[in-house]
Amino acid sequence: MLSYASGRLMSLVLTTLAASAVVFVLMQVLPGDPAAVMLGVNAQPDTLLALQKQLGLDRPLWIRYLTWIGSFVIGDFGTSYTYSVPVGELIAPRVMVTLPLALMAMTLSVAVAIPVGVFAASRRGRVGDVASMGVAQIGVAVPNFWLGLLLILFFALKLGWFPASGFGGWENGLWPGLRSLILPAVALALPLAAILSRVTRSSVIETLSEDFVRTARAKGLTRTAALWRHAVPNALIPVVTIIGLQFSFLLAGTIIIENVFNLPGLGRLVFQSIAQRDLITVQSLVTLLAASVIAVNFLVDLAYGFIDPRLAQGGER
Structure with a gap:
């Protein structure tokens, strides 16, 4: 390993x-x-x-x-041409907006997609499968910025449950900050969850046809036990792969969503720096985001080794 x-x-x-x-x-x-x-x-x-x-x-x-x-x-990103301050000072407070937003969106995406995908696979060809995958297909087609606008219209302007824009600030407490990020996180998460649920369904269906699952059923395991104890764990590798790939799309999506919701995050800073031609800020931010995506894919590769130790043993050989 x-x-x-x-x-x-x-x-x-x-x-x-x-x-x-x-x-x-x-x-x-x-x-x-x-x-x-x-x-x-x-x-x-x-x-x-x-x-x-x-x-x-x-x-x-x-x-x-x-x-x-x-x-x-060594952590010195240079000095911003526009603001005449170190780029690190511009990035630090915005990371505290973008990182929680990305984590919330990814957590919500996984929490919705995997149960839905497994549910659809276990009911292949039946009403539950068709309905859930139909909704997932709609989710794939809906742009996250358009979904964000709909969420603002309904939950912010009509119901008043969440703020329409801006960030409450962590200094004011945990709930004001989380409350400001819930709608953006949902707007980012649902399209990703739609893609992930379809991949999960396909992977679980393929695994259910394997000999070891039939053997587990022949030994007396119930369909549900065989599904969750054998099929789902062995279907996780392609799912984990898609989760890692989605992280890059998630970071790209924050640039749009943070502007839709007027959030002071890294995405909005990238947009402003490009508009002002602040090259040192742009190149530091883009490199930092690229390094984050590469690091996530590194963690995904390590996860492969834990999910299927044969992969790690193959790498060692």
């Missing part, structure tokens, strides 16, 4: 470095000059050159990358 984890860790490091290099190069080849954007169209040439030198834009590309990635690794 240690050899298996070490190999996956090395892959994580190399993938993160490759992703950071791609993000850095893409940010540098975009049209426009950050110094010119900061100074405006009437900037004097000597002033523009001085600011470019101050920002390090006059140095070769590879030197700028090595300087930036070296600082990034």
